[in-house]
Amino acid sequence: MSYLIRKTDTFLRNWKKNPDRYPLIIKGARQVGKTETIRKFAKENYKNLVEINFITEPAYKTIIDEGFSADNILKLISRIDPSKHFDAGETLLFFDEIQDFPEIATSLKFFKENGKYDVICSGSLLGVQYHRIASISVGYKTDYQMYSMDFEEFLWAKGYQEQVISDMLEHMLSGTPFSASEQNTFSNLFLEYCILGGMPAIVSNYIAKGTFEGSLQLQRQLLTDYENDIIKYAEGLDKAKILSVYRSIPAQLAKENKKFQYSRIVKGARSKDYMGCVEWLKDAGLITLCDCLQFPELPLRGNVCENKYKVYISDTGLLVASLDDEAQVDLRANKNLGVYKGALYENFAAEAFIKQGYGLYYYSKENSTLEEDFFIRSSNELIPVEVKSNTNRSKSMAQLIKSDTYPDIRHGIKFTTGNIGISDDIITFPYFCTFLLKRYMEMQKIFK
Structure with missing residues (x-):
């Protein structure tokens, strides 16, 4: 290959x-x-x-x-x-x-x-x-x-040149929607990438064959290898507990409230019994943590709740491979993400942010009346970022922007299945643009 x-x-x-x-x-x-x-x-x-x-x-x-x-x-x-x-x-x-x-x-x-x-x-x-x-x-x-391949590297593997990526960024900077043909092409490529993930051997197999044949077997073998690594290298910790934490993540992400809960691993589990397991998986590069902010304001670091976070799989393709067989058939045959739709898109966004060098932060009010998926920052502004599996309005984001309670927030960014658009200080992009977010932020004048 x-x-x-x-x-x-x-x-x-x-x-x-x-x-x-x-x-x-x-x-x-x-x-x-x-x-x-x-x-x-x-x-x-x-x-x-x-x-x-x-x-x-x-x-x-x-x-x-x-x-x-x-x-x-x-x-x-x-x-x-x-x-x-x-x-x-x-x-x-x-x-x-x-x-x-x-x-x-x-x-x-x-x-x-x-x-x-x-x-x-x-x-x-x-x-x-x-x-x-x-x-x-x-x-x-x-x-x-070094991480697995991001969507830009996947586009390179598919034969797309730098000019195509520059054009995508120009669409974002100018706020010009993609044509129907462009939107359809890039959305399909993005779905392929979500299913495959960025592990080079899996992408190479797909490029060589032109189909998904064998990709699921390769992914599941890699998941097995990861679990064997846990058994081999997890010294001084309960290896069964680490495996239980790792295996619980897909179901945790499928919940409406994606906050990681130890009680979802086994009934009665306490954080003090499992926290070391989460840290081990993070250090091993198998998962990433998204910290919950105490309040949506700057600075981000030093403003997080202890022991309150979301957990994502480091490569979305491996998250897809860990789903049950019925979900696999539905996803690959019908391109239907089912109950995992929000989880997969959110995991993909977290993965894309990490690969661009962003930290991961979210906010959830105790009474759940205000929730936001992610936050990034410019030099003087906190920007909520929402990942929606539909094109519905963003109530929480609108509230954050309009309320005087959150003076650091003046704009929001939303990633959806839809096209580029700007409305009420909320900028909407298709999912396939996520990998360009940092370049967009560095070049977009409204965030200077």
Whole structure:
């Protein structure tokens, strides 16, 4: 299968151009494309790639036996495999699956000081070990978070060029509705992306076959792999509890009130018994948390309710794959999202926001008379963002904008199945524009 272009490609090229570059740690969940992307980068930019996988090649865990200096490590690597070449200035050392050998991070300081070789470390579930890795390599590394493909990368994979994406952004900035043909085309592409998600192997399979054949099996195998990772790496925690939390998320999102509730996992469950499980899943990159604001005002950080949040699956395609078989048939055959419609669109929006670098915040008044899905901010304004599975009016958003009680809020943004429109300081976009929100916010004059 051909290589799928990733935004990480650009980041890596820019990292290589920096003459004072630090060793790089690429974090990300299993199968988001870390290894393939690093190999492609190495092939195009170095004479030698020295790749070591600490899961499949555990013998290399001995390379620190004589200390952490670059020379000692290279000597022991070449003792294990004399065919590996180390040309100064032309060699990339790629340490993969370092969650199985976090001690290697101590060497990053010495590789930086040596300066002759570039180093990239990577691994799945790195967040679980990351506090330890960060503490032993502080000041001598650059961190990069890699996610599964976003909708823009999916459009690239489908053959769409940059001009198409620029035109989409121009529609948003000018408030010009899409034509019926454009709206239909992009809506169908968006639905394909929602069903597939952004895992490269699944997208590649779909592009190669031109159908969804085999995609559900690949997704469910990945879900099984994630659960096996939980069993393997969840040290000191109740693994059964972590699995129960992870498996409860689709049903939790299908509720009208999407606030995460421990009682929905098992009757009588308390937050103190399960909070560590939620944190573990978050650190592993399998879920994202959306914090509830105490009050809809700036600043966002420091204004959240403790232990009140929503939980989303990090890749919407995996959320789709975790639905029951009846829902699968309905979704794939009839494009009917059923009772999960709101949950899937909201999960997709959360995923798109995270991939653009936004934090996740929502608001829900105790009496449920005022609720808002998400909030973002400009330099001086708090902007509610609503994700609606229909084109109904947004009562809560209108109230937030018009009421003097919320002086930081003057505009709202809504994502729906409909077209672009502006009414009563509420700007409406189709779902397929979500990935462009940050670029829109940076260029739209009304938010300056």
